[in-house]
Amino acid sequence: MKKIIIAIFLLFIISAQVSFLLTEASAQAGSQTDTLVVSGMAKQKAADYAGAIEDFTSAIKKNEPEVLKYLREIEAYDKKSAFDRAEQGIETPLIDINLAMPYYLRGSSYSAAGNTNEAINDFNTAIKINSKLGSAYYERGKVLWSMGKREEGCTDLCMAGGLKDSSAKNMFDAKFCWKEAVLAANGASSKIPLNDFQGALDEIQKAIMLCPDSARFFAIRGKAYLGLSKYELAMNDFDKAILLNQNGVDAYFSRGVAYYSKNKWQESFDDLAKAILLDEKFSDAYLYRAYVCEEMDKNLSALYDYQQVQRLKPKDPLAFYKSGLIRNTMNDPKACSDFRKAASMGYSDAQVYVNKCNAAEKEKGK
Helix, strand or coil, rough: CHHHHHHHHHHHHHHHHHHHHHHHHHHHHHCCCHHHHHHHHHHHHCHHHHHHHHHHHHHHCHHHHHHHHHHHHHHHHHHCCCHHHHHCCCCCCCCCHHHHHCCCCCCHHHHHHCHHHHHHHHHHHHHHCCCCCCHHHHHHHHHHHHCCCCHHHHHHHHHHHHHHHHHHHHHHHCCCCCHHHHHHHHHHHHHHHEEEEEEHHHHHHHHHHHCCHHHHHHHHHHHHHCCCCCCCHHHHHHHHHHHCCCCHHHHHHHHHHHHHHHHHHHHHHHHHHHHHCCCCCCHHHHHHHHHHHCCCCCCCHHHHHHHHHHHCCCCHHHHHHHHHHHHCCCCCCCCHHHHHHHHCCHHHHHHHHHHHHHHHHHHHHH
């Protein structure tokens, strides 16, 4: 099945290549009037990729010394820390971004001719010269995908989409990358209940890299950070998730739990109440809100929430045990019924109270 997908993908690349290239190149070349570039584009349109490569190579050689000098300077610049750059007064190397175009066009011709390594090298150079050349990211992403490097390819498509390359965004959404991101996110979600928080973090980082505007993905990463006791990072992610989706139940719930872990009762209550408002069958949200209500000395509210958990999860003994404890402080005779229910489902702590209930009832019956 994967081979079929790749084959279809390659066919898509070749069939769409020529018309896309000419449109993009014409739009981005701007003042690029080199006759060699114009000639190469014409040959590219006629599918004469060897001829196009020859023309683009000749155009590249005219400015090659300047480009190579820039590449050496930018490499040295990247190796310096921000502090060193400031201390030593090192400025960002500059170059005419139009010099990226012949590399981009030659890379596209190499790609269409099936010379993937040469294509990648040219796209790399084009991007180093002009980091905002969205079409170069798009073309490189397609080549990487055809080589089986799906995550790298999707990252490039995401970058190109962010640079307003509509073709890249459509391909990202409709073809491959969203599915890849969802698979990574689902893998992360499955690790959190197992307390494999680092594993979950590793997986969800891939998903966010592929799709950096998903509220669900940030909510999952927030949970992973919370499990790793990285509270501030967790809260930042929950805030992002809620900002991206005001109806994200999971983000409100998770942030409510995070606030609870920091003893911020009112903030926790508000978020958990919002989660319940969005999903009235969210039993865990009722459970944690009950915990919060107890901390705020709102025992009747806590009892109500425990009863909702009992209704939604009738085979979970914890809520019966907790409601029994509240009723016990209120001298409510229904406490014994709650304790017996919890004990019958194997909750050992409840058995102590069942014994007390039995003793009290026996004493009363004398």
